Amino acid sequence: MSNEATQTTPSSAATISLAGAKPLADVPPRLFGSFVEHLGRCVYGGIYEPDHPTADENGFRQDVLDLVKELGVTCVRYPGGNFVSNYNWEDGTGPRDQRPVRRDLAWHCTETNQMGIDDFYRWSQKSGTEIMLAVNMGTRGLKAALEELEYVNGTAGTELADRRVRNGIEEPMDVKMWCIGNEMDGPWQVGHMSPDEYAAAVDRVAHAMKLAESGLELVACGSSNAHMPTFGEWERKVLTKAYKNLDFVSAHAYYMDHGHRTHDAVELQDFLASSEDMTYFITTVAAQADAAKAANHGDKDIALSFDEWGVWYSDAWNEQEEAWKQESANGLHHGAWPVAPHLLEDIYTAADAVVEGSLMITLLKHCDRVRSASRAQLVNVIAPIMAEPNGGPAWRQTIFYPFAEAAAHARGDVFVPTVASPTVATKSYGEVAAIEAVVTWDAAARRGLLLAVNRDLGAAHDVTVSLDGLAGAGDVTVTRAQMLHSDNPYLQNTAEDPDAVTPGELTVSAVDAGTLRFAMPAVSWAAVEFTA
Numbered sequence: 001m002s003n004e005a006t007q008t009t010p011s012s013a014a015t016i017s018l019a020g021a022k023p024l025a026d027v028p029p030r031l032f033g034s035f036v037e038h039l040g041r042c043v044y045g046g047i048y049e050p051d052h053p054t055a056d057e058n059g060f061r062q063d064v065l066d067l068v069k070e071l072g073v074t075c076v077r078y079p080g081g082n083f084v085s086n087y088n089w090e091d092g093t094g095p096r097d098q099r100p101v102r103r104d105l106a107w108h109c110t111e112t113n114q115m116g117i118d119d120f121y122r123w124s125q126k127s128g129t130e131i132m133l134a135v136n137m138g139t140r141g142l143k144a145a146l147e148e149l150e151y152v153n154g155t156a157g158t159e160l161a162d163r164r165v166r167n168g169i170e171e172p173m174d175v176k177m178w179c180i181g182n183e184m185d186g187p188w189q190v191g192h193m194s195p196d197e198y199a200a201a202v203d204r205v206a207h208a209m210k211l212a213e214s215g216l217e218l219v220a221c222g223s224s225n226a227h228m229p230t231f232g233e234w235e236r237k238v239l240t241k242a243y244k245n246l247d248f249v250s251a252h253a254y255y256m257d258h259g260h261r262t263h264d265a266v267e268l269q270d271f272l273a274s275s276e277d278m279t280y281f282i283t284t285v286a287a288q289a290d291a292a293k294a295a296n297h298g299d300k301d302i303a304l305s306f307d308e309w310g311v312w313y314s315d316a317w318n319e320q321e322e323a324w325k326q327e328s329a330n331g332l333h334h335g336a337w338p339v340a341p342h343l344l345e346d347i348y349t350a351a352d353a354v355v356e357g358s359l360m361i362t363l364l365k366h367c368d369r370v371r372s373a374s375r376a377q378l379v380n381v382i383a384p385i386m387a388e389p390n391g392g393p394a395w396r397q398t399i400f401y402p403f404a405e406a407a408a409h410a411r412g413d414v415f416v417p418t419v420a421s422p423t424v425a426t427k428s429y430g431e432v433a434a435i436e437a438v439v440t441w442d443a444a445a446r447r448g449l450l451l452a453v454n455r456d457l458g459a460a461h462d463v464t465v466s467l468d469g470l471a472g473a474g475d476v477t478v479t480r481a482q483m484l485h486s487d488n489p490y491l492q493n494t495a496e497d498p499d500a501v502t503p504g505e506l507t508v509s510a511v512d513a514g515t516l517r518f519a520m521p522a523v524s525w526a527a528v529e530f531t532a
Helices: 062-071 083-084 115-129 141-153 159-166 195-212 231-243 264-271 275-295 314-329 349-366 400-409
Strands: 013-017 033-035 075-078 103-105 110-111 132-137 177-180 217-220 248-255 303-311 370-376 384-389 394-396 413-417 417-420 424-426 430-433 434-442 446-454 461-466 477-485 509-512 515-520 522-532
Touching: 013 434, 062 115, 062 384, 062 394, 062 400, 075 177, 075 370, 110 509, 115 132, 115 141, 132 141, 132 370, 141 159, 141 177, 141 195, 177 195, 177 303, 195 217, 195 231, 217 231, 231 248, 231 275, 231 303, 248 275, 248 370, 264 349, 264 424, 275 303, 275 349, 303 349, 349 370, 349 434, 349 446, 349 477, 349 522, 384 477, 394 446, 400 446, 400 477, 417 434, 446 515, 477 515, 515 522
Parallel strands: 013 461, 033 075, 033 370, 075 132, 132 177, 177 217, 217 248, 248 303, 303 370
Antiparallel strands: 013 417, 103 110, 384 394, 413 434, 424 430, 434 446, 446 522, 461 515, 477 522, 509 515
C-alpha cells in the first residue's frame, strides 16, 4: 500500500453487550430488497437471456433465479433508477414482437423493450419477490401514473385492466409499493426539478393514486445523496407539502474506496467507515420527516425507503460519461446506441464485502425508521450476482455473503448493543469504533443472529459478547458461526476464480451461559447464529 495503515489505540479488546437493551423494532422483510434497472446487462443478459441453456419458456435464466433465491431477496424495485425518467410503461407490455424500440437517455443505450412490467411480474412470481414499482416523473407524470396503476392493479372490466388480461395476466398484480419518480433533485435526471416543483408534483400524484387505491404505500424521492446542495431542505419541503398521502421517503447512498487504484491505505480506512455517512443520512432525513409530521399535526411517521445502497466505483462510469460528452461536443453523430452494453460491472473485493456487511448492520440498527431497502443492483450491474453471457455460468461476488446471511437469519426483533471498542482514525469521520455490531432475536423460535464487523485496517481485535440482556434467553448454543476475511483486502472473486473469497468457519468459545468470545482479524465480517 502506498501509505502506512491507520493505527488503532493500544487495546485490542472489544465488548458487545446487551445489558439493559430493549427491542428497537421488528425486522422488516423489505429490508432485504434489491433493485433491477434497465441498465447495462442487469436485465438483458442478467435476469433475461432467452438463448441461455438454463432459460425457461419466458427467457429467464434459471441459474440467476437460483442465486436470487439463495441471496434471499424479498422485494425488487423496478424499472429504475435513472432509466424510469424517460420510460413509457406501455412499451413493455403485450406481444414482444410488437413492442417499440426506444432510446434510453439515462445510459445512452437502445432499449428493445423485450422485458417490461408483464414479464417482470412473471419473473417476480418465479423468484418469490414483491415488486416495488417506479413511475416516470421526468417526461410524464399524473396521467401516466394513474393509467399504469389501473393496468397493473385494476380488476377486469375497465379498458386498461382488460388490456392486461388480454396480455395474459388475468388477475391484478397487486403491487402495493410505488416510487413516485427517481432522484428528481439530480441534474443528471431527465426532467429534474427544484424542491418546490417536485413537492407540488408529488403531492398531486400521491393524492390521485390514493384516491384510486387508498391502500397503496407511496415513496417520495428524497435527496439523491447526502452531499446534494438541497439535502435536508429538499426533504423538508417535499414531506411537508405531501405529508398526508406519503408513506416513505427514499434515500440513496453509494460508497467507494477512493484510493482503490493506488491501494492507498488512508483512503481504504476511510472507506471501511462508510456506515458513518449512512448513519448521518438516516438521522438527518428522519428528523426532517418528523418536522413534516409536526407541521401537519400528523399522527403517522414517514418511514425511510433506502432503496439504493451499496458499493459503486462510479469513477469508471464518470470517465465513460465524460468521453461520451466530449464526442458529442464534436458535432452531431448518428451511430447506433448499444444494446445492453457492459456498464457498471464492478468486481468486488474482500474489503467491499466488509463495508457492505457494515452497511447492512447500520440498516438493521435503524430499522425503526428504515422500513424498506433495496441493495443496488441485483445482477451484473454493481451487483452481488454476476452472469456470464453466451452460455456462461452465474456466480457470487464477495458482497453476496453478508447480505444473504442477514436475509436468511435476521428475524424477530432488533437489539442495538452497547459496543466498547478500540477506535481508528479516519480522514472523513474522525475517530470511529473499530467494531460494529447488531443482534436480532426471534423469541418465538428462540433463535438469534449476531452480525459484527472489524473496520480496522491495522489490527485484529478480540471480541467478547454478552447476550444476557435478551428477554427469555438462557444458555446460549452457537449453531453456526462464519467469518469473511482475506489477508489481502483487495482480493476478488472472478469468473475464473469465483470462490477466492468466501466465508469460513469462525471459532467461538463460550465463556459462560450468556457470553461468547471470538477473534476478528483486520477488515473482517462475522455472523454468529445461536439458540437460547
